[in-house]
Amino acid sequence: MGRNGYRWIVALVALIGGLAALAGAAGVLLRGDLATTLFTTVRGERVDVLTGGIYRYNGLNIASEGVGWDAVTLFLVVPALALSLPALWRESTRAKLFLVGILAYFLYQYAEYAFTLAYGPLFLLYVAIFALSLSAIALLVSTVDLGELAASVTPRFPHRAVVGLGLFMAGLLALMWLPLIVRTAGGEVQDVLYGGTTLVVQAFDLGFLVPLGLFTAATVHRRLPVGFLLASVVVVKAVAMATAIFAMLVFEFVATGELAVAPMVVFALTALGSAALGVRVYGSIGESAVEASALRREAAGAAPFG
Secondary structure (H helix, E strand, O other): OOHHHHHHHHHHHHHHHHHHHHHHHHHHHOOOOOOEEEEEOOOOOEEEEEOOOOOOOOEHHHHHHHHHHHHHHHHHHHHHHHHHHHHHHOOOHHHHHHHHHHHHHHHHHHHHHHHHOOOOOOHHHHHHHHHHHHHHHHHHHHOOOHHHHHHHEOOOOOHHHHHHHHHHHHHHHHHHHHHHHHHHOOOOOOOOOOOOOOOHHHHHHHHHHHHHHHHHHHHHHOOOHHHHHHHHHHHHHHHHHHHHHHHHHHHHHHHHOOOOHHHHHHHHHHHHHHHHHHHHHHHOEOOOHHHHHHHHHHHOOOOOOO
C-alpha cells in the first residue's frame, strides 16, 4: 500500500475516534434526569422505562449501564486512540496492533448499541461507528506482515499468561450467560430482558468473544504468527471492556441501588490484570528487525516467563 493510501487509513481511524467521542458525549451529557415510568411488556416483564434524555424508551438498567460505558469511551478509550495517532502516522507496528484493539472495542460496543437500544436519534451514528470500525480493522490488519510480526517477538512474550487470559475470558462469559439462558428458556424473563425482545449482549459475548478467547489461546499456545496479532488485540479489548463494565455497574448502582459487588471486583481485577499483561505483550514486540534483535540480546540469558 502506498503512502497516500496509508494516510487514508489514519484519517479513517481519526474519524472513527471523533464519532465515538460524539456518541460518548451524547450519552453522558444528554442522559436527562433518568426519570422513569412503569411499563409492562408483551411478555409480562415489568420495566422502569426512561421518559426523557438520549436513552428515552429504554429500561433504566440498560440506560444506566450505557451511561457508564459512554463515560469510559469518552474519557479513556477515545483519548487513548488520539494519543496513538502520531505513532500510527509513522506506521508503527505497535500502534497498528493497539488501534485494532481499540477498533474492536468500538465494533463490539456500537453494534451492540444499534441492536439493543430502543430506536432513537443516535441510531445512524452507532451504525456508522461499527461499520467504519470493521472496515478500518480490515485495512489495518492488511498492513501487518504476520511473518515479520512473529520475527519481531522476543522470548519475553508472555505465552502462558496470554493463553490464560483467553481461556479466562471464554470461561467467564460462558459461566455468566449459559446458566441464565438455561434458566430462562421456559419464558421467565423478569429482570432479564429489561424491556428488550432477546438476549443481544449474551449473543455477542457467546458468539464473538468466547470464540475469540479460545482461538487466541489456541494460536498463542501453538506459537502461530496470527496468535501474536490476536494477543496484542485481545489485551487492549480486555482492558477497555472490563473497565467499561466496571463503570457500567457503578452507574447502575447509582441509578437503581442494585450493588453487584462480586462482578465489580471481578471486572476491576480483570482490567488491572489485562493492563499489566498488555505492558508485557507490547514490551516484547519490536518495531523492526534491529530493535527485535536488541530486545532478544537484552532477554538472552534470562528464563522467559509466561
